[in-house]
Amino acid sequence: MNGLAKVLSEIDCDRFIESAAIISRDGVLINAIPENKNMNTFAAMTATIIGAAEAALSEIGKKEPEWIIIDTGKCRIVVMGSGPKTLLTAVIKPDVAIEFALAEIGKTANKIKLI
Numbered sequence: 001m002n003g004l005a006k007v008l009s010e011i012d013c014d015r016f017i018e019s020a021a022i023i024s025r026d027g028v029l030i031n032a033i034p035e036n037k038n039m040n041t042f043a044a045m046t047a048t049i050i051g052a053a054e055a056a057l058s059e060i061g062k063k064e065p066e067w068i069i070i071d072t073g074k075c076r077i078v079v080m081g082s083g084p085k086t087l088l089t090a091v092i093k094p095d096v097a098i099e100f101a102l103a104e105i106g107k108t109a110n111k112i113k114l115i
Contacts, residue, residue: 003115005031011108016096018075020105022112023047023087030086046089050079067102078105082112 004022008031011020021032021039027047032039054064067080074094078101082088088109092101 004112007108007111007115008033010111011090011104016093016101016104018091018093020088020090020108021046022082023089025051025085025087043089046077046079047087050081050087067105069098076101078102080105080109082109086112088112 008020008022011017011033019032019034019036019039021043022030023043023046024030025047027044029040029043032043036042049070050065050068053068057064064081067078070077070079076092076094076098077089078092079087079089080102088105090101090105092098
């Protein structure tokens with residue numbers, strides 16, 4: 001198991017994550033848990049979302065977002081930078097406090113940055 005796969009496997013899927021993925025900033029899936037055939041499209045769309053947010057913020061002279069949260073009321077997706085070339089995205093279980101999820105995802109993103 002490579003370093004990125006090991007870090008991703010440490011995310012506590014039983015407690016607060018339905019799925020998670022490390023993706024390149026251009027939308028290529030690097031690793032995902034659980035493995036799912038639809039994750040390639042999910043990775044590409046996630047990178048597009050954060051790219052659009054970064055472009056919009058740049059237009060008004062603001063810095064890049066620390067994270068993006070998509071909340072449908074039944075599902076929340078968090079996208080967070082995890083280094084200059086990668087993003088970490090996670091689908092949060094509906095009953096988990098977002099603050100807790102952001103802290104845990106942030107710890108994982110920091111580990112990815114070190115690899």
